Amino acid sequence: MDRITLRLGKFPFLNCVPIYHALETGKVKCETRFKIVSGSPTETNALLNKGELELGIISSVAYADMAGKCLILPELSISSYGKVKSVILFSRIPITALDGQPVMLTPHSATSILLLKLIFSKYLGIQPKYLIGEIGQPNGEAVAGLVIGDRALRLQAEKIYPYQLDLGEVWYNLTGLPFVFGLFAVRKSVWEEYKQVVKHIWQALLTSKRWGLNHLKRLARCYSQLSLVEYWQHLNYDLTPLHLKSVKLFFHYLKEAKEIETIPLFSIIET
Ligand SMILES: C=C(O[C@@H]1C=C(C(=O)O)C=C[C@H]1O)C(=O)O
Numbered sequence: 169m170d171r172i173t174l175r176l177g178k179f180p181f182l183n184c185v186p187i188y189h190a191l192e193t194g195k196v197k198c199e200t201r202f203k204i205v206s207g208s209p210t211e212t213n214a215l216l217n218k219g220e221l222e223l224g225i226i227s228s229v230a231y232a233d234m235a236g237k238c239l240i241l242p243e244l245s246i247s248s249y250g251k252v253k254s255v256i257l258f259s260r261i262p263i264t265a266l267d268g269q270p271v272m273l274t275p276h277s278a279t280s281i282l283l284l285k286l287i288f289s290k291y292l293g294i295q296p297k298y299l300i301g302e303i304g305q306p307n308g309e310a311v312a313g314l315v316i317g318d319r320a321l322r323l324q325a326e327k328i329y330p331y332q333l334d335l336g337e338v339w340y341n342l343t344g345l346p347f348v349f350g351l352f353a354v355r356k357s358v359w360e361e362y363k364q365v366v367k368h369i370w371q372a373l374l375t376s377k378r379w380g381l382n383h384l385k386r387l388a389r390c391y392s393q394l395s396l397v398e399y400w401q402h403l404n405y406d407l408t409p410l411h412l413k414s415v416k417l418f419f420h421y422l423k424e425a426k427e428i429e430t431i432p433l434f435s436i437i438e439t
Pocket residue numbers: 179181183209210226227228246252254255276277278279280281316317318349350
């Protein structure tokens with residue numbers, strides 16, 4: 169029996185709870201030994217790229233760089249059909265007035281940053297001045313900023329910024345497609361050597377996701393926040409042909425905008 173311990177990447181965001189909770193808490197058993205490593209999207213992207221993770225969630229756009237060394241795990245993603253609620257551009261002034269204005273881009277994101285740039289350049293015809301960092305710092309010069317994850321949920325509740333753009337909603341209105349923020353990937357070399365082990369953990373993730381989606385209220389109570397049920401219901405965790413069509417369209421636009429060099433082939437593990 170293989171005694172490898174797989175390092176499985178996860179985001180430290182509430183969006184991951186429905187997929188990971190049952191697996192992390194042992195409610196769903198997995199024959200494979202694994203260790204969960206938590207990091208922001210830019211961190212898990214880099215760790216998987218360097219081989220410091222064997223598999224896990226990454227920004228969807230990171231796959232464009234890593235397609236040579238990674239494969240996609242089926243039936244899993246972090247997506248939304250419309251409002252995502254945790255990928256938001258917050259602004260002090262109307263969004264259409266942001267031309268030439270400083271806009272902060274969170275350093276934790278890869279995909280959402282490019283989606284925002286695309287929305288500005290392709291659909292709004294606006295060219296803000298991009299800076300990397302988080303909004304809300306004292307003396308910060310930015311009038312607007314892209315925020316992802318739990319901080320985006322909190323900022324929305326605080327209502328400090330009067331103008332807000334939900335990027336999942338914009339993509340859906342423009343394309344009629346779900347937007348795929350995160351994909352699950354495994355390193356090719358790991359898949360080649362440990363197919364059964366990878367399949368075990370993939371199956372455990374699917375079982376854990378099913379458990380999570382059937383117990384959203386119970387999960388929300390763990391965080392003493394019943395409103396999380398509605399948040400999680402806005403998210404979608406599948407990877408259907410429609411999701412893949414959407415990622416391909418997104419990559420096509422990114423290539424047009426010279427943000428990525430090539431559109432990769434989408435290689436999914438055979439299960
Ligand atoms: C849905 C979200 O989007 C996240 C944003 C990502 C990115 O911008 O690279 C990647 C994965 C997602 O989990 C979120 O932050 O809640």
